[in-house]
Amino acid sequence: MRVKIFVYLKDGVLDPQGKAVERSLHALGYKEVQDVRMGKYLEVELDAPSRQAAEERIREMCDKLLANPVIEDYRFEIEE
C-alpha cells in the first residue's frame, strides 16, 4: 500500500519559510491569505499485512526518524 505522510512544524514554532511564502502571496495580491505553514510530504510504498499494522509501523517511523517531536507534528493517509 501507499502511505502519504505530512510532516509540519508545530504551532508556535517559528516557520520562516511559511512566512516568506505568505509575504510573497500578499505581494502578488492574494490579500485573503491569513497564514502559511510549510512542511514536508513523503510517499512511502509499504508492504503490510493489514491497515492497522501499517498504521502502527508508520507511526513508529515518524516518531523515530521522519519527524522530530521537539518541533514537528505529522499525519498520514493510507491508500490501498
Place this chain on the structure above:
Amino acid sequence: MRWGVIVFPGSCDEQDVYDCLKNNLRQKVDFLWHKDPLAGKFDCIVLPGGFSYGDYLRSGAMARFSPIMKGVVEFAQKGGLVLGICNGFQILCEAGLLPGALTRNASLQFICRRVFVRLEETDTPFTCAGKKGQLLKLPIKHGEGCYYADPTTLERLHKNRQILVRYVDAKGRTTPAADPNGSLDHIAGVCNEGRNVFGLMPHPEDAGEKILGGEDGLKIFSSVIEACDKRGKRAWLD
C-alpha cells in the same frame, strides 16, 4: 588525554578539528568511522560539522542512527565528554543527548561570518578555562542554526544554567542584530544537565590560529584539556 573525532558520511569539518587539536594543541586524536562500534579509551568525543547524510530529511536526523552513536550515548551516560559542533550539535539534539532542536535560520539563508559569543557559565569541562562574560570571536557557517526549545525546556535550561554561550555584539550585548539566525534567547550552545555533553553552532576549530583570523576557539578545547587534567579532583566524572 585522547580525542576521538567521528566521521559521518557527509562530515566536512572533521579534518579541521583534527588539525586544530593536533597542530595547535599537540593532542592525540583519532578519527572514528560511523559504521564501527565505539571502541577504545577516549576522554572526549567530537561530532564535527558538515552535512551528515546530506542533511536531507532534517539536519542530524539520520546520523543519530549510525552504528557508532549507540556507543556515544553510553559513553555520555557514563559521564564521558561529548562535544558537538554545528552539525554535531544538531545530531546530539536529534539523539536526545541535548535538549531542543535547531531549525532553519530566520533569514532562510546559509550564513557564514564571524560572530561574538559570550561565555555564560564556566563550571563545565568545555568552558572552565574561560571567564564568565568573556567574549569569543568565532566563525559560524550554517543554514539551520536557529535554536528552539519549548517553554518548559527553556525554563529548565535557565534553572540549571545549561546555556553556555550566547550570541552577542562586539560590546557583549545580546541584541536582535547580533543574533545571526533568530535563535531563541540568543542561544549559541547548550549543555546537558550532567554538564558533560555540549553542543554549539560556532566553529572553534576554525578559530585556532592567528593567521586564520584569531585563536579564540582554542578556549573551548583547552577547557576540555584542563578539565581532563584535573579530572581526579572534579565532580563531572565519577
Place this chain on the structure above:
Amino acid sequence: MARLSAKQFPQPPVSADTIASHGFSEEEYRRIVQILEREPNFTELGVFSVMWSEHCSYKSSKVHLKLLPTDGPAVLQGPGENAGIVDIGNGLAVVFKMESHNHPSFIEPYQGAATGVGGILRDIFTMGARPIASLNSLRFGAIDHPRTPYLLSGVVAGIGGYGNCVGVPTVGGELFFDESYNANILVNAFTLGIAEKKRIFTGKAKGVGNPLIYVGAKTGRDGIHGATMASEAFSEESEKRRPTVQVGDPFTEKLLLEACLELMKGDCLVGIQDMGAAGLTSSAAEMAARGGTGVELDLSRVPLRERGMTPYEMLLSESQERMLLVAKKGKEEQVKRVFERWDLDAVVVGKVTRDRLFRAFFDGAEVVRIPVAALTSEAPVYTRPAERPQSQDDVQRLDLEKIEEPADLGAALKRLLDSPNVASKEWVFRQYDHFVRSNTVVAPGADAAVIRIKGTEKGLALTVDGNGRYCYLDPYVGGILAVAEAARNLACVGARPIGLSDCLNFGSPERPDVMWQFSQVVQGMRDGCIALGVPVVSGNVSFYNETDGVPIYPTPTVAMVGLLPQVARHVTPWFKSPGDIVVLLGRSREELGGSEYLKVIHGLAKGTPPWIDLRLERAVQHSCLKAIDKGILHSAHDLSEGGLGVALAECCISGPEKPLGARVEPREMMRGDARLFGESQSRIIVSLKEKDLNRLREIAEKEGAPMQVIGEVGGSRLVVHPLIRLPVDELKSIWSSSLERRLRDAR
C-alpha cells in the same frame, strides 16, 4: 527496475528531420556517412551529435586557442586533460580549472549553478587532488530587471548549497550586472585542488583488457542533450526545456570525492574521468582517445534510476555525480570494496580494447560502432569567418568635451559606491562557507583570496577577473586587461602568478562579428600572458550566449593562481593605521572610456577602454611584490572599476574593523571626474610607514615604476583635495548595504 530488451528497442529511423534536430549540417552528416562507410543508426547519430557539439569538440575555437601560451617550467599538465596542473614545490602540485554553466543556470538557477560547481569539483578530484578552494565569476542582467533578483538568489543559493555541503570553501569571486546579460547570465565556476606530485591521475584508458568501472549515482534521463543545449542560442523555446536540466546531489558527490581519493591511495587505478557533458559517451571516448585504445561498453550493466531507458538515453544522459574508471585487471573487487565502504555503486560496464573503436552493446546486440578518433581528434574543426563590424567605430566614439562634469563629485562617488558593480558583495559571500578546511587567510572581498598550504610556509592566492564592457569596446585590449588585472590582483596580496584558467563566454560563432571578438580577445590574452609570464593551463569556451539574436558582451573570465613563498607576509587592501603614508604606484591618464563612472553617471557604454603598456604593468606589479617581500607595505589595493575615488574609499571602508579616513591630493592635472573615476590601468594604492618610503622609492625606481606620495591615512573622512570631503562612516554604510537593499526593493 524494468529494463528494455533489444527487441523492445527498435532504433528509430534516421531521417532528414532527426539529422537536423541533432544539429548537423548536411556537410557534417555526409562526413559521418563517409567515416562509417554506411548510414549511422539513431543511437550513433546521438553519439556524434554530442561529441561534435561545440561544447565537446571546440570546433569553432580550436584554431584560435592554439595561440595561447600553455607552457612554463612549473606546468605539469596544460589544456586537454580534466584540469591543468602546476608544480608548487614541496612535492605538491595544484590542479585547477574553470568551467561555464551558463545556459542551465538561466533555465533553473539553483540546480544549474549547483551542478556547475559539482562538475568542476569532479574535474579536480578525478586527477587525484583534494579540492581546497572554489571561486565563481557571475554576470547578471541589470539589477532592476525583473528576473535578476530571482536568478541571482537562485544561483548564489545553488553555489552555496552544493559547495558548502561538499566541504570545499568558496573563497572569492566576482559579480557584475549589465543589461547585456539580461537574458543570458554567466555562471563560471572554478575549483583548485592540491595533490601529491607523485599521485596524479589522468583520464587515460590504457591496458587492453582492463575493466571500465562505473561508480557513483545511478543514470536517469537528466540533461539528455545538455551539451547540445549549451551549443545553441537561447530562445523562448529553451525556457520550455526545463527537463533537460540536471539535479545535483552534493551528498553523493561528497561520498564520491572521499571514495575516489581513498581509492587513489592504493594501486588499483589506471585512469579516471568524470561523466560530465555528454556523460558516458564522452568520458569513455575521451579516455580511449588519450590512451590510444578502444572501449567496449555493455549498456545492460549501467545502473539505472528510471524504467525503460534506451541505449541512446544511457549514452547521452548527463546525470550528475558519476565517474568512469579504468582499473587494473583483477583489482575489480578491491575497487568495489572501497566504494561499498562509502555506500556507492561500482559496476564493471566494459573494457579497454585494442581496436580503437567506440563500441556499445545492449542486450547482446551491438548498438554503436564508431572509430574513437572520429569522435575526438578528427571531429570537425572550423575556421569561421571573422569580421570587425562597422558599428565598432561608433561604439568607440566618445567626445569627452560633450560629457558634462558633475558639479558635486562627492555625490558621484556615493552613487558609484552604491552601484551594485562596485558595492560590497558580502550579501553573496556570506552564503558561502569560506572557513571549512581551515586554510583561509584572506576571505572573499579582497583583491585576491589567500589560502595557506598546510604543512608548508607557502600560500596560494586566487582571483577571477574579466570586464565584458572593455571587451565589447575593444576586444583585443579587453583581453589584455583581463589578464593584467588578474595578475595585478595577485600582486596586491603578494603573490606571483603561476598559471591561469579561463572561460571564454561569447555569442554565436556563426556570426562573423562574434568570431572577430573572439579572435581579438584570445590574441589580447595571449599578449598579456606572454608579457606577464603566465601560462594558460585549462579552461573552456562557451559560445551561443545570446538571446533572440543579440549576443552578450564578449566576456572572457580569467581565474589566476599565484604563489606566496611565505603566506605570513601577505597584504590586504584596507588601510591599517593612522599616520601611514598613501602612495600611488603607476600613472593616471585622462581616460573615461568604458568606465563604470560613464555608465552609472552618464548612462554610456562607449569609448575605448583604458590604454595599457605591459612594460609599465610589469614594473608596477614587480614593485608591489618586492615591497611586500621586504615587508614594508601595510596595504595594497588595485585600481579598477570606479578608479582612484572608489579604490581610496575601499581602502578606507573595506576592512573588518572600524573604517579609517585618509587625506590625499593627487597631482595629475586633468578634469576632476577623470582624476577621480578614470580607470587607467597599472595602478596600485599602497600604504606604509613614513620611514619605509625611501625603500619603496628605491624599489620603484629600480623597476621603472612611477610612484607618487598622495597623502596620509587618518581622521574620519575621505578627503581628496579639493574635490571630495566625505565621512567614511557614510561611505561604508552606502557601500555595504547597497546590494541587499536593491534586492529587497526589487521584490
